Amino acid sequence: MQTRHLIQLTDNNILVKEQYGFRTNFKTDNAIYHLTNEILNVLNNNLSIGGIFCNQEKAFDCVNYKILLTKLEFYGITGNHYKLYKSYLTDRYQRTLLYNETGHITSPWSKVELGVPQGSVLGPLLFLMFINDLPIFINDKSVLILFADDTSTLVFHPNPLVFYKTINTVFKTLNAWFKHNLLLLNLVKTHFIKFISKNNNQPEMDINYDDKSISAVTCTRFLGLTVNCSLAWTNHIDLLKKKLSSTCFLIRNIKLYLSLPALKMIYHSLFHSVMS
Numbered sequence: 108m109q110t111r112h113l114i115q116l117t118d119n120n121i122l123v124k125e126q127y128g129f130r131t132n133f134k135t136d137n138a139i140y141h142l143t144n145e146i147l148n149v150l151n152n153n154l155s156i157g158g159i160f161c162n163q164e165k166a167f168d169c170v171n172y173k174i175l176l177t178k179l180e181f182y183g184i185t186g187n188h189y190k191l192y193k194s195y196l197t198d199r200y201q202r203t204l205l206y207n208e209t210g211h212i213t214s215p216w217s218k219v220e221l222g223v224p225q226g227s228v229l230g231p232l233l234f235l236m237f238i239n240d241l242p243i244f245i246n247d248k249s250v251l252i253l254f255a256d257d258t259s260t261l262v263f264h265p266n267p268l269v270f271y272k273t274i275n276t277v278f279k280t281l282n283a284w285f286k287h288n289l290l291l292l293n294l295v296k297t298h299f300i301k302f303i304s305k306n307n308n309q310p311e312m313d314i315n316y317d318d319k320s321i322s323a324v325t326c327t328r329f330l331g332l333t334v335n336c337s338l339a340w341t342n343h344i345d346l347l348k349k350k351l352s353s354t355c356f357l358i359r360n361i362k363l364y365l366s367l368p369a370l371k372m373i374y375h376s377l378f379h380s381v382m383s
Contacts, residue, residue: 108191109228112184121182122235125242128255129231135330138254142261142329145250146302146338149263155270155301156263159278159314160327162296163285166256167234168222171289172196175223175237182236195229231255237288244284249277254330271312274299279316294319298327305337347381354378 113131116122122130127138142158149156179192199219205212223230223237234255241258242251250261262277264270278299285292299314299321314321326335326342333343354377362370 109232112188113232116182116232116236119183121239123239123242123253125246125251126235126239126253126255128253128257129235135254138252139330139332142252142259142334143338145261149261150302150304154263154265155267156261157270157274157299157301157312158259158261159274159281159321160298160300160329161258161260161281162293163256163258164291164293166238166290167225167230169290170223170234170237171221174288175233178236178240179233182239192233195224196233199224241284245277245280248273248280257330259329274312274314275316278314278321282316282319294321297321298324300324300327300334300336302336302338305339350381351378354381 117130127133127135127141146156146158176189176193176196180189184192200216201219202216203214223233238253238256238258241253245251245260248262250263252259252261258281260277260281262270262274264273282292299312301310301312301323312323314323326333328334333340333346335342354374357377358370358373361373365373
């Protein structure tokens with residue numbers, strides 16, 4: 108069912124081009140290239156550009172079933188297919204099981220009211236369809252890059268005053284969309300970066316809407332990369348050096364106590380995975 112509907116969504120261009128997560132032939136590399144290429148092109152044209160890097164609070168766990176089913180129907184999933192999805196999502200129950208020395212303890216069954224099923228094949232696809240309409244609301248003002256629930260948007264303009272106004276408008280629109288879809292932004296971990304050339308100074312900017320605001324930073328995380336305001340990779344390299352140095356220290360101290368296969372497993376988990 109998941110494969111059939113994914114093919115249908117792709118062949119009919121229903122999934123937006125801004126979405127890079129959980130899709131065939133789309134990888135983090137594509138999203139990273141899109142972001143960095145867009146920033147470099149704008150900076151080369153001497154325009155103002157900045158990005159809002161959103162952090163959603165437990166996005167997969169907060170999907171509202173009623174809203175999701177409405178969107179599924181809008182995207183053409185009707186009849187028996189719709190009934191199948193509705194049956195799959197509703198009347199789900201869960202409980203917690205704890206084992207101890209004398210046996211186990213279980214909590215009472217509780218009905219699951221929100222969230223796509225974690226660890227399921229359908230869960231990621233359902234979330235993609237839930238967030239699929241977000242670009243419609245801000246694409247006329249910004250460039251959106253999605254990787255599942257990882258949401259980043261770039262705004263650029265030749266006039267600094269219009270740029271500042273547009274950034275705040277986009278932040279307002281993002282907040283409105285998340286509120287309307289009953290999702291939450293983690294404002295502490297949502298950051299704004301004003302990208303600049305290496306010879307320029309970082310200006311002070313306040314990005315806010317109502318009583319909500321986000322911090323302006325000089326570097327942030329994007330799909331495993333540490334991106335800074337001038338697209339220099341010193342922050343990312345320093346972080347990698349620290350991680351790899353710690354791994355080398357660990358392997359050097361345990362190599363006398365573990366077998367070669369065990370050491371290889373640790374190497375691939377902690378060193379190779381970071382480098383590749």
